[in-house]
Amino acid sequence: MGARVVRNQSQGYSWGRRESTRGPSTNWKPVIRWAPLSDKAHIPTRAYDGAAGYDLYAAQEQVVPAQNRALINTDIQVSSPPGSYLRIAPRSGLALRHAIDVAAGVVDPDYRGNLAVLLVNQSNTDYKICPGDRIAQMICERIWHPKLTKYKELPDTQRGVKGFGSSDKGQDGESQPPGKGKQTEQDQTLREEIKSLREELEKLKAGQNQASPQIITPETASNQASSTGAEVEKLQKDLAQMYGQVQQVRKQLQEEQTRGQDMLVRLKKTEELKDRLAGKETEAQLLAKQNEAGIERWERHFGKMADSLDEASEDMDKLHQQVNALREKELGEVRQAVSALAQRMDVLEESGGETSPGVQAGYETPVLQWPDDFMDPDPLPTNQGKKFNKTRRRY
Numbered sequence: 589m590g591a592r593v594v595r596n597q598s599q600g601y602s603w604g605r606r607e608s609t610r611g612p613s614t615n616w617k618p619v620i621r622w623a624p625l626s627d628k629a630h631i632p633t634r635a636y637d638g639a640a641g642y643d644l645y646a647a648q649e650q651v652v653p654a655q656n657r658a659l660i661n662t663d664i665q666v667s668s669p670p671g672s673y674l675r676i677a678p679r680s681g682l683a684l685r686h687a688i689d690v691a692a693g694v695v696d697p698d699y700r701g702n703l704a705v706l707l708v709n710q711s712n713t714d715y716k717i718c719p720g721d722r723i724a725q726m727i728c729e730r731i732w733h734p735k736l737t738k739y740k741e742l743p744d745t746q747r748g749v750k751g752f753g754s755s756d757k758g759q760d761g762e763s764q765p766p767g768k769g770k771q772t773e774q775d776q777t778l779r780e781e782i783k784s785l786r787e788e789l790e791k792l793k794a795g796q797n798q799a800s801p802q803i804i805t806p807e808t809a810s811n812q813a814s815s816t817g818a819e820v821e822k823l824q825k826d827l828a829q830m831y832g833q834v835q836q837v838r839k840q841l842q843e844e845q846t847r848g849q850d851m852l853v854r855l856k857k858t859e860e861l862k863d864r865l866a867g868k869e870t871e872a873q874l875l876a877k878q879n880e881a882g883i884e885r886w887e888r889h890f891g892k893m894a895d896s897l898d899e900a901s902e903d904m905d906k907l908h909q910q911v912n913a914l915r916e917k918e919l920g921e922v923r924q925a926v927s928a929l930a931q932r933m934d935v936l937e938e939s940g941g942e943t944s945p946g947v948q949a950g951y952e953t954p955v956l957q958w959p960d961d962f963m964d965p966d967p968l969p970t971n972q973g974k975k976f977n978k979t980r981r982r983y
């Protein structure tokens with residue numbers, strides 16, 4: 589199986605997926621589909637088998653005014669084969685005999701409107717179109733839709749920026765780079781002067797050849813010939829001088845062109861250097877950015893570590909406090925018991941081993957109260973962990 593042509597809503601017809609790798613089908617033939625839009629429509633025709641274009645027919649009567657243009661409908665719809673478009677071109681007969689040309693002329697493959705021909709009348713006489721007149725021809729041309737790729741600049745070529753008759757040397761003057769207007773003007777003036785001198789010379793020569801029959805005497809004839817000869821000689825001298833000047837101007841021009849090209853080369857090099865510098869700058873910026881990101885990561889890491897240390901320190905504080913409280917409680921109880929015993933012993937010692945009736949009756953052993961009576965006058969700092977309590981970073 590070869591290539592398939594499948595219907596595509598936006599583009600009319602397009603190539604389908606090939607089912608074989610043997611290349612395009614030999615059966616497929618390109619077809620221009622056309623449809624009449626009215627009974628004035630005429631099938632496009634070819635006068636000869638080898639003709640490139642299909643003649644298009646006017647569907648209406650219309651005048652193309654002198655030095656003006658007119659849009660003539662053909663009353664047909666066309667659809668070109670896949671990968672092509674239709675171009676409307678002038679008919680050489682109309683162009684030659686009536687100065688009727690064609691403008692616009694690109695018919696997109698997806699256009700389904702009335703195929704119209706934009707005729708331009710370059711003559712000074714109105715041109716009347718009648719229905720059925722062959723007014724232009726339609727050529728089917730292949731098209732590509734390549735991808736557009738942007739570059740900073742394109743490589744130089746031998747032609748470079750020269751155009752618009754740049755190769756017409758010796759006709760209207762050699763091509764001039766921009767900015768050489770003054771030399772061009774000088775060159776032009778000299779050319780014109782040389783031209784007029786040449787013409788004068790030719791006239792004089794002609795005058796010499798058509799020696800008037802009235803000049804009868806050989807004396808007069810010889811006098812005239814010698815004066816004309818002197819004039820010719822002078823003109824030739826002037827001419828030679830002019831040529832010399834022209835050569836000089838040309839030489840200056842060439843020198844300036846060389847200087848201009850040198851400057852262009854230097855400019856290009858500077859631009860390349862600038863680009864390279866810009867590249868380096870971008871690299872440095874990238875590195876700085878990466879470093880910043882690294883630093884931020886480390887800062888986050890350290891922040892988290894500081895937070896964990898804070899928490900651990902708080903837990904330690906709490907434990908410390910709990911241990912202290914327990915220890916103090918136990919100590920307090922022991923101290924309380926010891927103090928009570930000591931007081932009893934004092935009482936016993938004072939009574940000589942007997943209990944005095946006064947003491948027995950009125951004295952009560954003072955009981956020290958916890959924790960107020962056992963407060964440490966110089967307690968140890970217990971908030972050492974707070975040294976981690978700096979402002980925390982939050983991310």
Ligand SMILES: O=c1ccn([C@H]2C[C@H](O)[C@@H](COP(=O)(O)OP(=O)(O)OP(=O)(O)O)O2)c(=O)[nH]1
Binds near residue numbers: 676691695696702703
């Ligand atoms: O001589 C012509 C030129 C164009 N057309 C139709 C077919 C073409 O597909 C459509 C648009 O033409 P083009 O693309 O040249 O014109 P535009 O000015 O770019 O218009 P658009 O924005 O519609 O594409 O007009 C003609 O019938 N005859």
